[in-house]
Amino acid sequence: AQKITQTQPGMFVQEKEAVTLDCTYDTSDPSYGLFWYKQPSSGEMIFLIYQGSYDQQNATEGRYSLNFQKARKSANLVISASQLGDSAMYFCAMREGLIQGAQKLVFGQGTRLTINP
Amino acid sequence: DTAVSQTPKYLVTQMGNDKSIKCEQNLGHDTMYWYKQDSKKFLKIMFSYNNKELIINETVPNRFSPKSPDKAHLNLHINSLELGDSAVYFCASSQGGVGNTIYFGEGSWLTVV
Numbered sequence: 001a002q003k004i005t006q007t008q009p010g011m012f013v014q015e016k017e018a019v020t021l022d023c024t025y026d027t028s029d030p031s032y033g034l035f036w037y038k039q040p041s042s043g044e045m046i047f048l049i050y051q052g053s054y055d056q057q058n059a060t061e062g063r064y065s066l067n068f069q070k071a072r073k074s075a076n077l078v079i080s081a082s083q084l085g086d087s088a089m090y091f092c093a094m095r096e097g098l099i100q101g102a103q104k105l106v107f108g109q110g111t112r113l114t115i116n117p
Numbered sequence: 118d119t120a121v122s123q124t125p126k127y128l129v130t131q132m133g134n135d136k137s138i139k140c141e142q143n144l145g146h147d148t149m150y151w152y153k154q155d156s157k158k159f160l161k162i163m164f165s166y167n168n169k170e171l172i173i174n175e176t177v178p179n180r181f182s183p184k185s186p187d188k189a190h191l192n193l194h195i196n197s198l199e200l201g202d203s204a205v206y207f208c209a210s211s212q213g214g215v216g217n218t219i220y221f222g223e224g225s226w227l228t229v230v
Contacts, residue, residue: 033216039158045207045221052216089158101213102148102165102172110158 004094004108012114013082021077021111023092033095034075040088051075087115120144121222123208129228130198138193138225140208149191150209151183166191167213198229
C-alpha cells in the first residue's frame with residue numbers, strides 16, 4: 001500500500017504566484033516525521049522543510065511552509081511568491097521508522113513543478 | 118565545500134562488471150545511507166549505517182555490498198552488474214535521531230550497457 005501519495009504528477013504556475021504541492025500519508029505510528037525535498041534538473045536532492053508529528057505549529061523555512069493537517073493525514077508544501085528557480089521535482093517523504101538512530105524515509109512519487117515567466 | 122560528496126558522478130559500464138561508488142561526508146554525522154532512484158524517479162532506501170554498523174538492510178540483491186570504513190565514509194560495491202541496476206544512487210547522512218535533517222549527495226548516475 002502506498003504510504004506517501006503525491007497526486008499531482010505535474011503543476012504549472014505563473015511566476016510570483018503561491019503554489020501548494022499536495023502530500024498525503026498513511027501510518028498508524030503516532031510518532032513520525034515528514035520531509036520535503038527539491039530535485040532540480042541538475043539532479044541533487046535539496047532538503048526544504050521538516051514537520052514532526054508532535055510539533056504544535058506548522059513548519060516554516062523562508063518562502064516554504066508546511067500545511068500540516070494531522071487528522072486528514074496531509075502535509076502540503078506551500079511555496080510563496082514562486083520564482084523561476086523553483087522549477088524542479090518536489091518529493092514528500094515520511095520517516096517510517098527510527099532504527100538505532102537511522103531514519104528510514106519512504107518517498108512519494110514526486111511532483112514536477114514548472115514556473116512560467 | 119560539499120557536505121556529502123559522491124564519486125563518480127557518472128559511470129557507464131558493461132553488464133557483468135564490478136563497480137564501486139564512494140561517499141564522504143564532512144558534517145560530522147554518525148549515520149549514513151544509500152538510496153536508489155529508478156528511471157521513474159522513485160526513491161527507495163537500500164542501506165543505512167550508524168557509527169560504522171549496518172542498521173538498515175532493505176531487500177536488495179546480495180550483489181550490492183556497502184562498506185563503512187569510518188563514520189565519514191560509506192561505499193557501495195556492486196558485483197556482476199545487470200541492466201536493471203541502471204539508476205541514480207544517492208548517498209545521504211544525518212545525525213542519528215528523530216527529525217534530524219538528512220542531507221543528500223549529488224547522486225551517482227550509473228548506466229549499465
